[in-house]
Amino acid sequence: MNSSFLFTVCVAATCFFTLLGTLFFMRYRKSRFRENNETVNSSSVSPVPPPSCVSRNWVHTVFPSFHGEDVRTSLLTHILKEFKSKAIYPFIDEKMKRGKIIGPELKKAIQGSRIAVVLLSKNYASSSWCLDELVEIMKCQEELDQTVIPIFYEVNPSDVKKQRGDFGKVFKKTCEGKTNEVIEKWSQALSKVATITGYHSINWNDDAKMVEDITTEILNTLINSTPSRDFDGLVGMGAHMEKIEPLLRPDLKEEVRMIGIWGPPGIGKTTIARFLFHQLSSNNDNFQHTVFVENVKAMYTTIPVSSDDYNAKLHLQQSFLSKIIKKDIEIPHLGVAQDTLKDKKVLVVLDDVNRSVQLDAMAEETGWFGNGSRIIFTTQDRHLLKAHGINDLYEVGSPSTDEALQIFCTYAFRQKSPKAGFEDLSREVTKLAGDLPLGLKVMGSCLRGLSKEEWKNKLPSLRNNLHGDIESALKFSYDALRREDKNLFLHIACFFNHEKIEIVEHILARAFLNVRQGIHVLTEKSLISTNSEYVVMHDLLAQLGREIVRNVSTSEHLTREPGQRQFLVDARDICEVLSDDTAGTSSVIGINLKLSKAEERLHTSESAFERMTNLQFLRIDSGYNGLYFPQSLNSISRKIRLLEWNDFPMTCLPSNFSPQFLVKLCMQGSKLKKLWDGIQPLRNLKWMDLRSSKNLKKIPDLSTATNLTYLCLRGCSSLENLPSSIGNATNLLNLDLSDCTRLVNLPSSIWNAINLQTFDLKDCSSLVELPLSIGNAINLKSLNLGGCSSLKDLPSSIGNAPYLQNLYLDYCSSLVNLPSSIENAINLQVLDLKYCSSLVELPIFIGNATNLRYLDLSGCSSLVELPSSVGKLHKLPKLTMVGCSKLKVLPININMVSLRELDLTGCSSLKKFPEISTNIKHLHLIGTSIEEVPSSIKSWPHLEHLRMSYSQNLKKSPHALDTITELHITDTEILDIGSWVKELSHLGRLVLYGCKNLVSLPQLPGSLLDLDASNCESLERLDSSLHNLNSTTFRFINCFKLNQEAIHLISQTPCRLVAVLPGGEVPACFTYRAFGNFVTVELDGRSLPRSKKFRACILLDYQGDMKKPWAACSVTSEQTYTSCSAILRPVLSEHLYVFNVEAPDRVTSTELVFEFRVFRTNIFPTNTLKIKECGILQLLEEADDEHRQSFSSDDDDY
Known part of the structure; x- marks a missing residue:
C-alpha cells in the first residue's frame, strides 16, 4: 500500500x-439466536455460528x-x-x-x-x-x-x-x-x-x-x-427462549405457526417478543417480510368512535399492511391482506393485542400467510388467544429473586449487582416491586444516582404509592374490564388477595352472580392467578386496586371523604374514620386495617361502627399496643359477612350482634370469654377460627351451623367443654382442639358430625377419655391425640372407623396398651406411638393393619418385645424404635419385605443382632449392646449404611469392617485407635466424642465425610493423610491441646461444610487477615482464571446464648456480587470456623471484598454474635473442585 x-x-x-x-458481517451474516454470555443463557433455537463472527470487536x-x-x-x-x-x-x-x-x-x-x-x-x-x-x-x-x-x-x-x-x-x-x-x-x-x-x-x-x-x-x-444494543444487559432471556423454542418448531419449515406470549402487565412480554423478533429476523431464515407491530391496543383506540366493526378492521388491516411492506397504502376491502401475503414467508409480531377484532383484521388464520411463516402475539388475555384458536401459549412467569435483583441493579447502578452499601436497600426495593420487571425498571431508574440517604427518604413513598409509569401501564388493563369484573378486582385487591377461592366464592356470593366465572375472567386477563386453589394478585396490582378505591370521586372535581368510600384500606384513613363517630357512613362496605408500629395510634369509641350499616367485610389486625378500643362496642353491621379481628380486645361481641350473613369468623388471640348468648342463625357460617383465645370459656350453641366446615379452637386453654349441639354441624370437615389444656371430655354427640375428616386433639393434656361411639365417625381420616398425657386407653370402637388413615398417639405417656380392634383399621397408614412411655405391648395381631406405612415406637421405654405379626406389615418401609431401653429381642424367622430402614439407636438392652429383613438399606445400632455382627450380613443385597458403636470384637470381624458406614467411639478410656480403622472402606462418619485419653489420630479411610473429635481433651496430633480427605466436615471442639501443625492441617484441608477447631486468632496460613467482619483480597491478574475458590476463617465475639445462628459471606467486585451461607453450630468463643467460598466465574477485577455477617434468622442480623477476626486463603487450581463445595445453610443438625 x-x-x-x-x-x-x-x-x-x-x-x-x-x-x-x-x-459483524452485514450482507451475508450468519446471525445468532443467543445472547452475550454476560447477560443471558444460550438457546438452541438456531445453530450458533463461530464466535469470531458474532462477538468480534x-x-x-x-x-x-x-x-x-x-x-x-x-x-x-x-x-x-x-x-x-x-x-x-x-x-x-x-x-x-x-x-x-x-x-x-x-x-x-x-x-x-x-x-x-x-x-x-x-x-x-x-x-x-x-x-x-x-x-x-x-x-x-x-x-x-x-x-x-x-x-x-x-x-x-x-x-x-x-x-x-x-x-x-x-x-x-x-x-x-x-x-x-x-x-x-x-x-x-x-x-x-x-x-x-x-x-x-x-x-x-x-x-x-x-x-x-x-x-x-x-x-x-x-x-x-451495527449490532443492536437494544438488548444489552437483559436478564434471563436465554431461559425464555428455551421455553419458546418448542412452540416455534423451527423444524416444521413448511408449516405456518401462531404462538401466544401472555402474562400480567409489566411482566416483560413485549421485551421478550422484541428479543425473539430480533433473533428470528436476523437468523437468515429468509423471511420475505418482517414486522413488529407495537402496542396494537393503542392502534385500536385511534379508530374513530363512530366506526363500525368492518371499518375498524379495515383501518387495522391497512395499518398492518403499510407496516409490513413499509409503504403507506390504502386498501379497498378486507381481502387484501390474504391476497398479498398468502405466498410470502413472513415474520409478524402483534404486540399487546386485547380485542378479537385486532386478530381478525391482521392475522385471522394461518392460511393468510405463506409456508414457514411465524405469527407471534403478546397479550394479557389468555382467553382471547384461545378463542382465536391459538393453543401454543407461553406464560411469562416472574423472574427469580436473583434475576429480579439483577434487573433492578441494571437500571439503578448500570451493573448487575448492588453498589457497596446499597445491598440491603436494593433487596428491599426489589421486594417492593414484587419481582415485576416493569416495577424494577421504573424504581431502579427513579433511584439511579441518588445517595443512600435519598434512597431511604424515597422508600416510604415507594411503599405507599405507585409510580406514575407503573400505574398507567397497569390501569389500562383494569379500565378494559366490564363493570362487574372491575368490582371483583377491587374486592380481591382490598380484601381477598392470597385467600382460598372457596372462601372468596362463599363470602361474595350475595354480591356477584357468578364469582367463579369472574375469577376465571380475571385469571384469563392475567390480573390474578389461582395457584394451589388460592387467589393471588401481584402486589403492584393490589396496590393499584387500593389506590383506585382511594381516588374514587363523587364528581369530576370532588374527592370523597374517607368515610364515604366503599372500601377503607389506608391505615390513616381508617384511623381518621374510626376516631370520629360521625365519619363513617352507609357507603362503607369494607375495612381492612393493618398498622405497623411506625404508624399512628388509634383511639375509638363504642359507636365507631354504628353508622356503617352496610359494612360487610371487617378485617383488623391489632396485634400491638397502638390500637385502643373501648371495653365494648354498641353494634356491628347486621350485614357483616367477613369478620377477622385478631387480638380482639373485648370479652364479647355486641349484645345485638347478628351473625345471620356471617360466612367467616376469625378472631385469633382474642380476649373473648364468649361470643354471644342463645341460639343465633348461623346457616351461612362456614369457617370459625378462635385459636389462642386463652380466656374463651365456651363457644355458642351451634344448632343452626349446619354448613360449618372448619372450626379451630387451638390453644383456647380456658375451654372446658364443647356444646352438645356440635353434633348438628353435620358438614364439619376439620375440628382443631389442640392445646385446649383444660378440656376433660367430649360430648358423645360429636360423632354425629358424620363428615368429620380431620380431628386434632394434640396436647389436650387433661383429656381422660374419648366418647365410646368414635366408631360412628365413618369419614374420619386423621385423629391426632399426641400429647394427651392423661389418656389411658382408647375406645375399642376405634377399629370400626373404616377410613382412618393417620393415628397420632405420640407422648401419650399414660397409655398402657392399644385396643385389639386396631387391627381392624385396614386403611391405617400412620401409627405414631413415640414416647408412649407406659406402653408395655402392641396388639398381637397388629400385623393385620397391612396398609401401615409409618410406625414410630421411639421412646417407648416400657416396651419389651414386638409381636411376630409385625412380619405381615409388608408396606412398612421404616421402623423406628430409638430409645426403647427395655427392648430385649426382636421377632425371628420373619422377613419384612418392604423394610428399608431399622433404627434401634439407644436400645441398650438389645444384645442380639436383628435379622428381621434382608432388604434393609439403613441399619442404626448405635447405643445397643450388640457386639457381634453375623457373617450373614454379607448376603444383604441392599445394605448401604450400618451405624454401630465400638466394641473390641469389631476388629475381629472383617465382614463388619467392609459394611460399617458410621462408627461411634464415645466416652471411653481408649488410648489410641489402631490402624484397623483405615480398613473401614465405607466409613462415612466417625464420632470420637469425649475420648479424653486419646492423644493422636491414625490414618483414616478416604471415604470419611464427617469427623467429630469434640471433647477429646488430650488430642494433640493428626496424621498428615488428613489432607487427602477432600470432602469431610471436621469438629474438634474443646480440643485445646492440638498443636500448630494440626491447626494448619485442618485449616488447609478442603471441608464439605464447616470445620470447627479451637483457636484465639486466625492462623497465619490465611494470607489475608483482618480484624472485624471484612477483608479485601488483591489478586494477581494473571491468576484470575483460576482464582475462584477460597478458604475463609472467622473468629466469633460471643456475647450470649443463641440457637441455630448462621453466617453469610458476600463476595463483591466492581462488576459482580455473590453470597453464600451456613449454620454455625454450636456457637463457641475461642473457636475458629473454617469453610469454602466461591467467587463468581465471571470475575475480572483484581480486588475482591469478603464481608461476613451473623444472623439469628433468615432476615435479621444479630448483635449477640459479632465477627471478631476473619481471614481468606486462595486455593490452588489443582485442588479437588468436585468436593470443595461452598458452605450451605441446608446442613442437618450435627
Missing part, C-alpha cells in the same frame, strides 16, 4: 469506533487495498475528502515498510478491519504486496465474515476474474519467478473478489460523483450492520 496516501488520512477513529461498537473501520500510482491524482483526493466528511477512517500503515511480503502487523490490521475496500485498477496486479493483501482479505471474508467491497476502476471485472487482457498481462509479469502455490493463491483471490457485487467506474461519468455514491453506500452499510 502506498505510504504517501496513508499519511494524508486524519487519525480520528476513536469517536467512530465508540459509535459503531461491536461489528473490530479494531478498524475500513482497510483499503489499492495501487497508489493508478489512483493518486485521479481518485485519491476524492476518496480522502468523502471518507473524512462521513467519519470513515481507514487503517493507516504509514509506519510500515513495504517489502516483498506483508508482515504480521499488516495481517493483524486486515483481520481487525470491519470492511475491506479493494480498489482494483489496471496495475493493481503489478504489486505482489497488493496481491498478498488480497489473499489475506479473502481469507478474512471466509473465516471472519469480513465485508469485502470491490471497486473496479477502469478495469473489467471479467478480466480480473480470468486474469486476461491488460490486467492479465500485468499479473503474469508479477508471477514471474513465483512458486505455483503463490500464483494459485493470487489467482483464486482475484477470481473470488471479481465475483463479489461491487462498483464499476464505467457506470459513472464523474469520479467525484462515483466516490460520493460509493462512500455513502459504505456509510449506510456500516450503520445498518
